[in-house]
Amino acid sequence: MENGLLFYPLALMAVSAALYVLFTSNLMRAALALMMVFLSLAGIYALAGAEFVAAAQIMVYAGGILIILVFGLMFTSEKDGRPATSSHQYQGIAAVLSIALLTALVRLGLHLPQATPQAAPPSIADLGTALLTDYVLPLETLAMLLLLALVASVYIAAQNQNNPDSP
Known part of the structure; x- marks a missing residue:
């Protein structure tokens, strides 16, 4: 029961941070929100009993990939000190593709057979x-x-x- 109490805040944090990544134009803030997505997913993995995957999520994505991304943003930022920003010229196409992918995943998830207990x-x-x-x-x-x-x-x-x- 306590896993359910922790799952929903972690899932809400992951979804809200992911939405922030999508809709912000400041790339450095988007990178920090992406770190929150990675850490909340690591928490969900830990709740599911996949401690190794949670540790790998933190070390590889939050610790490695995100640091390289932040270094890239720092190297490519404007010379006058303004933060790097992104344009949202493809926001409509991205929204349509995201809704189509979400619909396909939900339909697929509804038609999957129930999992049977496996060996440890x-x-x-x-x-x-x-x-x-x-x-x-x-x-x-x-x-x-x-x-x-x-x-x-x-x-x-x-x-x-x-x-x-x-x-």
């Missing part, structure tokens, strides 16, 4: 063992790709700062 999921220790034995090559490849993306973004930002006329 593997523990976090089993997951860690599998990642470091059977799936070590995909894990290291992903780590190298993320590192390459980070180095490339720093290089591009440095090139743009040295040459302000470049696009």
Whole structure:
């Protein structure tokens, strides 16, 4: 019962922060609202019993992806100190596509069969063992790709700062 009491505030926080991301023109505030979405989703994952997914959500999205996004916003902001803003020229198309996607997901959710109880999921220790034995090559490849993306973004930002006329 207490999970339901915590779920609804977390879901409300996620939806309201996501709507703020959609409708604000200040990109830095949108990034901070996106952090609230990520953290509230991590809370929902923790309530659902997926502690590993909640921790990964915080470390990867709120800790990694969002920091890269904020750095990108800081590097591309205006030179005169004004915050970076976005135009809402495609807001109508985005609203129509969002409503269509929501309708499709609700219809799909209503027609799904009820879940049957499954065996107990593997523990976090089993997951860690599998990642470091059977799936070590995909894990290291992903780590190298993320590192390459980070180095490339720093290089591009440095090139743009040295040459302000470049696009």
